Amino acid sequence: MNWRSRSFLIWPVFAWAVFCGEAAEVHIRARHPEWANQHIEIFTIADPVVHARQVLAAADTDETGFFEVRFSLEETRQIYIEQGVYRMYFYARPGRSYRLILPPFREKSRDEWLNPYFQPSVVHLATLDEDSTGLNALIRNFDRYFQPVYEELAVQVYGRREVEGVERAIDQLEMLFPADTGFFAEYKQYRLSSLRALQYQQESRVLKQHILPDEPPDWNNPAYHDLFSQTFMRVFRKLDADGSFSPVLQEIYREKDLGLLIASLKERLSLRSHSLVEMIAVKGLYDACHDEEISASLAAHFLEELAESGSGEEIRYCALHVHERLTRLLPGSPAPRLLPADPDREEDYLNGVRGKYIYLVFASPRSYTFLRELPLIRQIASRFGENLQVLLVMAGTEGSRDDLFAGDSTGIRVVYTEYGNEMIEKYRVRAFPSYFLIDQEGKIIWAPAPSPLEHFSDKFTRLVKSAGQ
Structure with missing residues (x-):
């Protein structure tokens, strides 16, 4: 079976892998009169490279602004609703019911639709089903303290100053949010690791510190997604800081040798997790193409192979989406459908x-x-x-x-x-x-x-x- 025929099969297989096994139903409902007669899609983010949406459910609100949906989850995930000027999210656990508190609805203005730089208002939704110890409250409170600290340190990085106060900030956050277990504990540790990564943001040392755990990736956790992107952004360029990786890359590109690319990344990053290295390869190819360091057709060759033979469904699914993103409007590719809806x-x-x-x-x-x-x-x-x-x-x-x-x-x-x-x-x-x-x-x-x-x-x-x- 070639990779193109797989494109019709990977999504069902991936969905089965994510939602079956120990999957349990999630029940969501909400009511707000200003949300009357809206079509709503509930989705999650399926990959850490191009952030492809994975739609979980859809519903139409009634004339009172009420809707409810049910879908299955195997693990805790960040769930999104993007409507009007909002990009809203919350965290859902398998087998739980959530009554969401929606903000007053506001549609995008024409000027906002026409603005290519428009950014939605990001809202972490509250629920009527959790108290201050619930997962959403814990993450919301943590983010309220964490985000200003991260932004202050990031200003130092982009101002090309020595980053100071990282360990002190981490100690303060650890005191405010003591040891926990489960999803929040992992979320917190990934966020704290992102502060440490800022110390090496301008250097290739970030790739040598093993800030990201050398173990099977945690693709369900958005903090892991962010840490992955932060650590391995433009990874090929970082690895070539001393000029030693460029000759290897040229050989890889000339021979179109995916095996050599994976082996070289493993060796230079001192990583054992094969699935993590494969996702690093996907991101590296995407970034190199975006920066016009390689052609989209060359990147597509490697992505086709990863979509066919990647070690996990997440890798194959992500490689397929990145391939589609890079090649959709390439000369010679079929133009997206133009027929009118009627x-x-x-x-x-x-x-x-x-x-x-x-x-x-x-x-x-x-x-x-x-x-x-x-x-x-x-x-x-x-x-x-x-x-x-x-x-x-x-x-x-x-x-x-x-x-x-x-x-x-x-x-x-x-x-x-x-x-x-x-x-x-x-x-x-x-x-x-x-x-x-x-x-x-x-x-x-x-x-x-x-x-x-x-x-x-x-x-x-x-x-x-x-x-x-």
């Missing part, structure tokens, strides 16, 4: 684009840049209409600013959608307008494509001529 319009849509290149434009009537470039987009549609279909995906309510296209005879097709629509997410649109070019077979050519002001017409003309059309 099946009655599907055939009409297909007839309009069949056999043509597609100049895909994600835009908003509130974008000044788009309004400035719209006359040039019309010129492109008129000039290349025989070979090119201009498709505008307008983020906003259908009918708003329809005057923009009233009487338009250039052949531009317009699809209206909402901010945050799945299509926008699949194309990773972070600003309006964003441009893409898709070939006649539905494969990506340019992502992003040049805008009209970036000489799209000249570049497209050369492309068509080179293809002999």
Whole structure:
């Protein structure tokens, strides 16, 4: 079985591994009148590299703002709800029931939807089922003391000053939150270890201190995720601080030798945990590709192999998601689905684009840049209409600013959608307008494509001529 066919099977296997065995049901419910008639997804984070979501349940609130869901968990996990301006979370134990206390609902404004740097308000939800000794209260209180300490020390790191007061801060936190057992004890130790890691943040020494336990990884604990990311961020670059790792990497890349990569990481990091080293390899490949130190296609080769032969389901699942993230919009890859949600319009849509290149434009009537470039987009549609279909995906309510296209005879097709629509997410649109070019077979050519002001017409003309059309 090749890795592509596995992509349809890994998720069910992973879900079985996570949720079966000693799994027990979790029951969640909440009511807030301002949350009436909302669709809510309950999810957890499934990997420490690209933080892929693993949806556990979904529900629609009624007219009173009430919802309840049930799902199974094998181990304690951090559970998320992201809605409106909020990214809310709490910790759920298998076999428990939780009545959540929701904040007043606030939807994102149009400006917030259009802002590529928007950050949601993070809220640790309280519950009606736990007292001050409950897990959520313990973590919430600990974080309230820990976060200011971490931020103060991080300022020293990024100010390139010697980090001082780490052990004193750790001793104070240990006194405030004495020894415990179970999930909170591990959470606390991972957080305290992240303070020690700050002392070595600017040096490769962080990789030699064994701050992360050399044992099977604790992927269910978000504090472990954060410590893993902190310790092994740009791990290939850190290992090459003295220039000794670069020749090894070049041989690994030239030979496309995953075994040599794993063996080299094990030796240089002095680690025995094979699954931990494999996840370090996944993160190292992702970071190197993100920093343009290697191509996405080269990283994809190693990730395919890890998705096929990784030592654990978590590794294979993560490698698969990282591979998808890196290759989704690569030239030659299938473009994410563009068909409108209304099946009655599907055939009409297909007839309009069949056999043509597609100049895909994600835009908003509130974008000044788009309004400035719209006359040039019309010129492109008129000039290349025989070979090119201009498709505008307008983020906003259908009918708003329809005057923009009233009487338009250039052949531009317009699809209206909402901010945050799945299509926008699949194309990773972070600003309006964003441009893409898709070939006649539905494969990506340019992502992003040049805008009209970036000489799209000249570049497209050369492309068509080179293809002999």
